Amino acid sequence: xxxxxxxxxxxxxxxxxxxxxxxxxxxxNLKPVLIHGIQPGGQLTITTEVENYPGFPEGIQGPKVxxxxxxxxERFDTQFIEGEIVSCDLRKRPFQLRMEDSAHLSCNALIIAxxxxxxxxxxxxxxxxxxxxxxxxxxxxxxFFRNQDVAVVGGGDTALEEALYLANLCRTVTVIHRRGExxxxxxxxxxxxxxxxxxxLWHTTVDEVLGDDxxxxxxxxxxxxxGSIIEGKFTGMFVAIGHQPxxxxxxxxxxxxxxxxxxxxxxxxxxxxxxxxxxxDAQDFVYRxxxxxxxxxxxxxxxxxxxxxxxxx
Ligand code: NAP
Numbered sequence: 001x002x003x004x005x006x007x008x009x010x011x012x013x014x015x016x017x018x019x020x021x022x023x024x025x026x027x028x029n030l031k032p033v034l035i036h037g038i039q040p041g042g043q044l045t046i047t048t049e050v051e052n053y054p055g056f057p058e059g060i061q062g063p064k065v066x067x068x069x070x071x072x073x074e075r076f077d078t079q080f081i082e083g084e085i086v087s088c089d090l091r092k093r094p095f096q097l098r099m100e101d102s103a104h105l106s107c108n109a110l111i112i113a114x115x116x117x118x119x120x121x122x123x124x125x126x127x128x129x130x131x132x133x134x135x136x137x138x139x140x141x142x143x144f145f146r147n148q149d150v151a152v153v154g155g156g157d158t159a160l161e162e163a164l165y166l167a168n169l170c171r172t173v174t175v176i177h178r179r180g181e182x183x184x185x186x187x188x189x190x191x192x193x194x195x196x197x198x199x200x201l202w203h204t205t206v207d208e209v210l211g212d213d214x215x216x217x218x219x220x221x222x223x224x225x226x227g228s229i230i231e232g233k234f235t236g237m238f239v240a241i242g243h244q245p246x247x248x249x250x251x252x253x254x255x256x257x258x259x260x261x262x263x264x265x266x267x268x269x270x271x272x273x274x275x276x277x278x279x280x281d282a283q284d285f286v287y288r289x290x291x292x293x294x295x296x297x298x299x300x301x302x303x304x305x306x307x308x309x310x311x312x313x
Contacts, residue, residue, distance in 0.1 A: 003104075004096060004097075004104040004105050004106040005103070005104070005105050005106070006094060006105075006106045006107065007031070007032075007033045007079075007105065007106070007107045008030055008031065008032075008107065008108050008109065008308060008313060009025055009030045009031075009032045009033070009107060009108070009109045009110075009111065009304055009308070010032070010033050010034075010035065010095075010097065010105060010107040010109075010110050010111070011025065011032050011033070011034040011035070011110075011111040011113060012034075012035050012037060012085055012110070012111065012112050012113060012114050013034075013035075013036075013037045013042065013112070013113035013114045013115055013246075013280065013282070014034060014035075014036045014037055014040050014041055014042060014066075014070070014080075014113075015039075015041065015042020015043060015044065015066070015113060015115050015280060015281075015290075015293060016042065016044065016066075016069060016280065016290040016291075016293040016294040016297060017042075017113035017115070017279040017280025017281070017282075017293040017294065017296055017297035017300070018034060018037075018042070018111070018113035018279075018280065018297060019034070019066070019069040019070060019072070019073045019294075019297070020069070020293075020294040020295075020297030020298050020301070021111045021113060021279060021297040021298070021300045021301040021304075022034045022073040022076075022078040022301075023069075023072050023073050023076060023078075023301075024297070024298050024301030024302060024305075025078075025111075025301040025304065025305065026073060026076035026077050026078045027076050028301065028305045030301075030304070030305060030308070031077065031079070032078050032079070032111075032301075033078075033079045033080075033081060033105075033107075034073065034078050034079070034080050034081070035081045035083065035084065035085060035097075035099070036080065036081065036082050036083065036084070037084050037085075037114055037115075037246070038084050038246070039115075039117075040082070041063060041066035041067075041069075041070070042066065042115050042280075042293075043115060043116075043117070043118070043281075044062035044063070044065060044066050044290055045062055045063045045066055046062070046130070046131070047062035047131060047135075047137070047140060047141070048061060048062060048131045049061060049062075049144070050062050050065055050140070050290065051143060052139070052140065052289070052291070053065060053290055053291055054291065065290075081099075083099050083100055083101060083103075084099065084100055085097045085098065085099055085249065086098060086099065086100045086249065087249055088110075088249055088250070088253070089253075090110070090250070090253045090254065090273050090276055091253065093108075093275075094106040094107055094108050095107050095108075095110050095275070095276070097110075108275065108308060108311075108313045109275045109276075109277070109304045109307060109308055109313075110275065110276045110277070111269075111276075111277045111278075111279065111297075111300045111301065111304055112247075112250065112262060112271070112276065112277070112278045112279070112282055112283075113278075113279050113280045113282065113293075113297060113300070114245075114246040114247065114280075114282045115245075115246050115280055115281045115282055115293075116243040116244060116245040116246060116261075116281040116282060116285075116288070117243065117244050117246060118136035118137075118239065118243055119239075119241050119242045119243065119244055120136070120239055120241075121153065121206060121239060121241070123206065123207075123208065123209060125208050125209035125210070125211070126206075126209055126237075126239070128209070128211070129209050129211050129215060129216040132211070132215035132216060133209070133211060133215045133216025133217075133234075133235060133236050133237060134209065134216065134236075134237050134239065135236065135237075135238050135239075136238065136239050136240070137238075137288075138152075138161075138162040138165045138166050138238050138240075139165060139289065141236075141238075142162075142165055142166050142169050142170070142238075143169065144236075145166070145169065145170050145235060145236040146169050146170065147169075147170065147171050148170055148171060148235045148236060149170065149171055149172045149174070149233060149234050149235060150166055150170050150172070150173055150174070150234055150235065150236035150237065150238065151173075151174045151175075151176050151206075151219060151232070151234045151236070151237045151238070152166065152173060152174070152175050152176070152237075152238045152240055153175075153176045153177075153206060153237065153238070153239050153240060153241060154175075154176075154177065154239070154240035154241045154242070155175070155177035155178070155179060155181075155182040155183050155184060156182075156183045156184050156240070156241075156242065157183075157184045157185055157188050158240040158242065158243075159175060159177070159184065159240035159241070160175070160182070160184045160188040160189065160191070160192040161188065161240075162238050162240045163175050163192055163195075163198050164188075164191055164192055164195060164198070166238065167195050167197040167198050170197070170236075171197070172197055172199065173195075173197055173198045173199075174198075174199050174200070174201055174232065174234065175192070175198060175199070175200045175201070176201045176204050176205070176206060176219075176221065177200065177201070177202055177203075177204065178203065178204065178205050178224065179202070179203065180202045180203055201221065201232075203223055203224045203225040204221050204222065204223050204224065205221070205222050205224060206219050206220070206221060206222075206237070207219075207220045207221065207222045207229065208220040209237060210231065215235070216234070216235060216236065216237065217233065217234075217235065218231055218232055218233045218234055219231070219232050219234055219237060243281070243285070243288070244260070245259070245260045245261045245262070245281065245282050245283075245285075246282060247260050247261065247262055247282055248260075250262065253273065254271050254272050254273055254276065254278075255271065255272035257285075259285060261282065261283055261284070261285050262278040262282050262283040263283070264277075264278050264283050268299065268303055269283070269296060269299050269300040269303045270303060274307070275304075275307060277300040277303050277304050277307075278300070279293065279296035279297045279299060279300035280293035280296055280297060281293060283296070284296065
């Protein structure tokens with residue numbers, strides 16, 4: 001087996017967290033190597049207008065802002081590698097990483113910024129109207145649906161949090177849930193159930209997203225108890241059936257919480273393995289914003305830089 005290509009610091013992931021970590025690490029002269037991962041640029045590359053990232057008063061397109069992040073990381077000599085890591089050994093020093101094309105890398109410090117992916121219903125029509133009515137982030141996209149009628153799919157805390165957020169902006173919010181009982185915490189249930197703008201469709205699933213050239217115009221819904229099919233007029237559907245952190249390859253090697261998010265020491269990016277730092281949505285199931293991901297990316301680079309300096313690596 002050929003010897004691995006060694007680097008002092010490798011960053012996994014090219015969303016706001018990974019690229020911010022790269023900017024800080026490169027400016028600290030760590031010559032970071034960043035591996036793009038499965039979705040170069042991260043979740044913002046599948047959104048359209050981003051209006052809540054500070055510094056862009058007129059808003060900016062998601063792919064464009066990620067291109068700017070990348071240019072800034074390039075300016076300070078980050079080395080980029082396309083592709084993804086398919087396995088790693090964090091028990092060995094230096095850490096060992098293997099890419100899908102079998103390339104073998106090693107590093108003294110590792111920053112994990114692999115993000116999370118929203119779960120989708122899996123309908124073709126959902127894909128078709130993505131960003132033209134369909135979203136998985138009310139904080140990001142709710143503003144575009146002001147005074148409109150929208151639906152939220154799901155019965156967990158995320159769904160009710162999205163519904164409550166949207167109730168401040170939209171004319172009506174209909175929560176569509178496949179069972180007759182919510183999974184969300186009691187306090188969130190109480191808040192949502194007493195909100196006058198929010199109504200619930202129980203035992204109901206989405207069969208089809210309806211739309212035309214203007215975008216989504218409604219949903220075809222299936223009542224699982226009666227078998228009836230109805231069509232509802234909605235201009236937006238927020239899918240809130242959970243997120244999947246992209247942390248599968250770290251299972252058994254790093255402490256993860258019960259939902260698979262990487263556990264970090266409070267107020268830092270230190271994971272259960274010394275020299276491995278986690279930032280962005282791979283460790284954040286609460287805020288999940290580009291700006292908070294970027295903030296923790298900065299923290300991870302500073303933590304890694306100090307950790308390497310203390311060991312004179
Ligand atoms: P979750 O608790 O797993 O809930 C997912 C919901 O989506 C469930 O109601 C589920 O229905 C439904 N669902 C799943 N797959 C579906 C499908 N294919 N079609 C239709 N419905 C589907 O996920 P989450 O709400 O994202 O929460 C994840 C974790 O984060 C939880 O521990 C939650 O408490 C936490 N969280 C906390 C807060 C907070 O404290 N403020 C906010 C957000 C999230 P069933 O109920 O029938 O399974």
